[in-house]
Amino acid sequence: MANILVVDDERSMREFFKILLHKEGYKAYTTANINEAREIFSQEPIDLIITDIRMPSGSGFDLLENIREENPHIPIILITAFTEPNDALRAMKNGAFDYISKPFNIEEIKSVVKSALQKSNCSAPRMVTSHFPEIIGESREMQKIFDIISRVAPTPANILIHGESGTGKELVARAIQQKSLVAQKAFIPITCSAIPEELMESELFGHVKGAFTGAITAKTGLFAEANGGTVFLDEIGELPLHIQIKLLRVLQEREIKPVGGNQIQSIQVRIIAATNRVLEEEIRAGRFREDLFYRLAVVPIRVPPLRERKSDIPLLAQHFLKKYSRLLGKKVQEISSYGLEVLMKYEFPGNVRELENIIERAVALESSNIILPENLNFSAPNILREERARDNSRGFQALSCEEELFDLGLENIMTRLEKNLLQHTLKKTNNSKIRAAELLQISFRSLRYKIKKYKIEPAE
Structure with missing residues (x-):
């Protein structure tokens, strides 16, 4: 009750x-x-x-x-x-x-x-009840991921995280490290696409002095720095084939050899890799080694795109709202109900990273204590425009199907269309006249006048 x-x-x-x-x-x-x-x-x-x-x-x-x-x-x-x-x-x-x-x-x-x-x-939004405070989500899809993390984190198994860009693959990798038996050891993130190909081997495995032009001192590689801990290889699909061969040897032999050196160093590292590519397709195209894939994907984890877990959007939006209100020195407390509806209908091609960007800019622009749709619109201009275009398209499509309307004359046609649009909008906003006026871009007084004029009853 x-x-x-x-x-x-x-x-x-x-x-x-x-x-x-x-x-x-x-x-x-x-x-x-x-x-x-x-x-x-x-x-x-x-x-x-x-x-x-x-x-x-x-x-x-x-x-x-x-x-x-x-x-x-x-x-x-x-x-x-x-x-x-x-x-x-x-x-x-x-x-x-x-x-x-x-x-x-x-x-x-x-x-x-x-x-x-x-x-x-x-x-x-409710409080996050998972044991992974850095990962925001209560959807069924995220609960499955939390369960996998809890089961595989204490083991030394290599893990391949795959999902679209912006879904939070590194957060999953860090959660695995934090729940592992080597949580106090190093966690070294490496973005494979960010390292020039000619320097890749040296960055990963180190080099000795004089190994190549410019190698005036010896260098310890990232794998050696992570010894005893975890290496996170982000964008693993970008790794050149000749480096893939060397990485495969590391996984098989648990040892590395610096560029230009003869000494072999034994290491114990857990490897977590991530990719936004479909590696099976890369294997068929000859761009990724099949044997390396199976070494990396002992436990595969798929992070779903935000459009597949939309029930997490209010929770994520509130999390980012608090974060950027604090960082930007604002007192923005919430998102308007219609603003949240707009976010829930958007497909988020950039996933969680895009949502964070939208909220950050909306907080920066907002002058009141609540985020209004126009500031979400500024942050992601396609959202409201696409929504209104769909509504207008449906309205005129319905009109074009009723050819007998044209016998009524332009004034009567426009009257019927306006009434239908008002009824549709009130139903869409659950009879909230404030949000209906906002969506139709008319004043509240004008909306009340039109509702009375057309004797529109509350929508079911």
């Missing part, structure tokens, strides 16, 4: 909400005083707040700002009998779920309350 706090100075309104919410299966707390509302909120597990804006004890906006400082995820619905042009914009900027004018329709209230509670349950 959800607990709903109603704040209104009119006794009749408090009684109305108490009866209505009780019939809908909710428990209602009511008060006419802003300070008492704060006390109730601090003492009771409130799931939703419905508050009037203008009251003798204070403004509903003050309550909104105060509550969202304590709990940025609780939905708050503002109601008023005195509509002002800037109130809806202020409500949106301060994170209100919706803004409703009196007198209102009972079905509308029921629908908005239901939507607000559903949105709260779906979008409020």
Whole structure:
């Protein structure tokens, strides 16, 4: 049973909400005083707040700002009998779920309350419960990875991590190291594509003095530095074939020989490799050795792209929000509900790295305490444009299928199209007029006028 706090100075309104919410299966707390509302909120597990804006004890906006400082995820619905042009914009900027004018329709209230509670349950990020604090995710796909890490980390088996760029393969490698029996030893990350081919062997295995022009001193290779610990070979698919042969020998013999030297050094290192390529295809193309592949992929781990674990997006977004609010000295506390919807519909070709970049830039641009869609749009301009293009395409496609409409004349055609678009948008936003106006790029007052003009009922 959800607990709903109603704040209104009119006794009749408090009684109305108490009866209505009780019939809908909710428990209602009511008060006419802003300070008492704060006390109730601090003492009771409130799931939703419905508050009037203008009251003798204070403004509903003050309550909104105060509550969202304590709990940025609780939905708050503002109601008023005195509509002002800037109130809806202020409500949106301060994170209100919706803004409703009196007198209102009972079905509308029921629908908005239901939507607000559903949105709260779906979008409020939860604490990460895994034993891998650096890896953010609670989806089924990530739970499988956590299970594999826990089982293979204590063993010396070589591991091949594969997945698209930006999915967090190095984080998985570091988690394996941290849970291994050599957690206190060195972890040496090596990006294979970043080392020039002519220097690759020297960087990996070292060289003796005078081994080649410019080798004025001896150099210890990265494998020797990692002795007893872990070497992480990122972008292993970029490794030249002649270096692949030498790496294979290291894996088979557990020994290295510096360039130009005769002394062989025994080493004990665990190798974790990662790639965004399909190595089986590289083998067929002759660019990767099959015997090396099987030596590396004793335990393969696939890190899924973000589009396959979208349920982790709210958690990741909140993590990056806190990170960059702190680093950039901002007080941004959350992402607007529609902003989060936009992120959930995006495919993220750049995966988690792209999401982090979007949130970082949005925090840098945001001047309020909540990230609004226009700043997400600036960070990733394709997101909103593609979403609106899909909606417009569907609308005109539907219109073109009804040739008899053209007998009605242009004015009637445009009227029908506008009404259909309004109904579709309200359904899409779960009857949130604030978010519908935002999506349609019209003022809140204009939206209310059109809803009344076309007698549009709340969407199911």
